[in-house]
Amino acid sequence: MNHWSILPILLPLFAGALLLILPSHERLQRCLSLLATLALLPLALYLLQLAGDGQVRVYALGDWAPPFGIVLLLDRLSAWLLLATAVLAVAALLYALRGDDRLGARFHALFQFQLLGVNGAFLTGDLFNLFVFFEILLIASYALLLHGQGAQRVRAGLHYVVLNLTGSALFLIALGVLYGTSGTLNMADLSLRAAAATGDQVPLLAAAGLLLLLVFALKAALLPLYFWLPQAYATASAPVAALFAIMTKVGIYAILRVFTLAFGEGAGELANLAQAWLWPLALATMALGAVGALAARSLQRLLAYLVVVSAGTLLAALAVGTPQAHAAALYYLLHSSWVGGGLFLLADLIARQRGDKGGELVQGAALEHPALLGALFFFGAIAVIGLPPLSGFLGKLLLLRAVPSPWLWGVVLIGGLVVLVAMSRAGSTLFWRVGQSTLDSSELDGGRLLACVLLLASALLLVPLAAPLLDYAQAAAAQLHDLGPYRAIPLEAAP
Template sequence: MSGLIHHLPILPVLLPAFTAIVLLLLGDHGGDSHGGHGHHKLLWARRIGLASTVLGLCIAAGLVVEVGRGELLAYRVGDWPAPFGILVLVDRLGALMLLLTSCVALPVLWYATGGWDAHGRYFHAIFQFQLMGLNGAFVTGDLFNLFVFFEVLLIASYVLMVHGQGKERFRVGVHYVVLNLAASSLFLIGVALIYAKTGTLNMADLALRVPQVAAPDSVVLQAAALVLLVVFGFKAALMPLAMWLPATYAASSAPVAALFAIMTKVGVYAIVRVHGVIFGAEAGDAALTVQPVLLPLALLTSVVGVIGALAARTLPRMVAWLTVASVGTVLAGLGLFSSQAWSAALYYMLNSTLVTAGLFLLAELVGAQRGDAATQLVPASPVAQPTLLGLMLLLAAASTAGLPPLPGFIGKLMILEAASHHAWQAMVWSVVLGVGFLTLVGLARAGSILFWHVRDDRPAIGGSGASPRLLVPTLALLAASVALSVWAAPIQRYTEAAALQLVDRAAYARAALPEMGGEAARTTRPYRPAQETSR
């Protein structure tokens, strides 16, 4: 058992990678799947993909249990000594993000087997590569490998975004690819600046080296921190870098958009890990470099997001703008730079991700039953399942807006409490409460158009309603959100412990840099310029 636990941290990366290879070897299972041979391949691709995703969920749950005891799990690929080898390091936050990814991925993949996976080629293989990139970003202990996993998940997302084809998807997809390539270039520039002044990219080593870099060299590190904020802010949809997201998510197929709900959280995670820890309060002259700008930009993101949702003319676009608004709320908690606020932000992020993913799937279920109007927010024919779909939208709206006793309310209340006595308390309270109210107004308006303001001159479209294969995954995502409220106390204790663990540099040094004897040995190690070190 101890041997299995030792290898557990690398499994979230290896499992989807090997699954994707198997699916590629299986052959093309899209496009011609309605033929006999193609249909057989598609059935096997579905079984393999779902089985792998279920196993990934079990692995993520096991990691949460393991790291919940307070130990960090480190895995050195090839057993190369730190800080030069490839390090995989799982702490409470990393394990939580792995579990959240699996909780989104499994219902989404289940939903996609209802027919979306047959609209293009190699859907299941690309889906697994996407999971590989996501999981790798959450467990890597190296800043350069964070860039590598960013590229893996982005390349997979390029293909998934245009899955099913269509003129609008290709048009938006070109913008999405070009902007992400530009952000990736900035990522490399930021990493190069950091390596030039520290001689390492190992995150645990950086957390100990950055405080030793004094002026004037610390100015370069501050510039690198701001460059990386631009990169991570783009990925997370932080204003003014978020304008690409609504069109991209709204143009994607429902399961792809739902999976993308977790993709913005990779940017959020990177901001916590890099700016909250490496450039955190103990980073010497480079400490809290982004603090003056992160909180104001986060609040602006929430405000612009909810205004965009109110102006949206289709349900998927409204959900996409609400994704931006929720990211702003999460980043506002991070921008307070306290363990209490970080805990609140993590709890709220869990709920907003699950609800947003569920809303993207629900939008398609509603649109499929409204005839030519589809997801447009205009009066149309009545849907075939008004009670069920209406209640699902009501539940999602209440949680997104932050109505008690749902987890959206609990998360926002935690953020408001964390903002008490902060210099920006009044602004944080005003934005969080105001955005919640406007979110409720926008979703209530959408619900009334979709389910009440119907045209009686035409019969309901699609009288058979949505199939269980589509309804159950959507319900599962919304039910998972409700579960956050039922088990709010233990989840909150976990997020509090995760927030405190993030700033425990000594624990990270012991886990990631054992050859150096932990922090005490590391702080006495002579500094060598970057040109004298090698990765």
């Protein structure tokens, strides 16, 4: 049994535990957190290469065979998302090391536990353990959201906690119904049981599946359950908001994994259970997210609504359900996660030069470094709007080619125009409608700037790397739709 699959979970788990019990020495805490996070990057690259052979690797903890034991699944899809998380985490932590980690206690331990939850959610092959990892990442995110305190963060944190606790309760109810009806929570085994369901089992499994869809939609911030996100992301500290850019992708991943494997085309009477709901949810989320960005009164809130738009865009690809659309979604996921995280870091760099005005879209003092920050803002705006020649344009083009729907074309193009207007208004307010003098407290830290540039540069780097990345994404999508190797897992383990 290959033990590499569990390392993305063990590394942040042990690092977080050590950070809790070791002395609160700043340099020691920072070094350990940075080493653990940096180690995830080559590990993710190795797992990406390992999964590239097309084999579905099963890691049974304690050597307890599925479907009864706790299992991890490593395939191309999970490896792809581990890489997305590792790159984002390294940049967010580099930014935090420049002082943001001092805003409150235990930042680095919480950061590692957040990574533990995210990586575990991408690797688990069991629905109950998906719930467990969801709870780990949510508990860590509760504390990270409040890191630095402040009335706005407390209010946003309260809404975030209440809604996600409600989602967790619904998740447990859905799991209880699934287990009571099918006798399993292993996703591969559930795929077999759902396909063979008859009689009274069908409506119960359908109800549980739709309840799961509701929970995952809440995690992914889809309409009408996204209202917690703008305030939470806008008030969080910059490195926390950047790391949170991957959190909605966990919900999107859960929808993709569960409703392709367990309730997909091979699920008999339950086939394509969620498809009728995904398409209207996707279009409405994209449209209202763009309107929210236009109405935003701060740069951070505008960027938070762009996270909502990206979640709707990804869901549109999932709604189509074809391997081509899923491959386009995987490419767009890298772009939206990394560029979105970089823009949150850039918003903080700009806010630091505006004094008490911060990121508010009102007239303020002139920036001390308008040329550099303005160039980065222009670059990031082109990337997030989806204009050529950066990865945002390529991602949306791939999606539109894979989904020849006039509805999607209309929403994507009109939504892009609305986001263009919103970003143009923000840029003119921050860089042109300014006073004559700068603030004495203006600063531009080199370490923070480096972390921001690393993420924004991905919009350029993803273009020359598009061919190999798309080949891998297409192979990942094809593997996801080939249910045979997944369904063979519980059968091979049977005595």
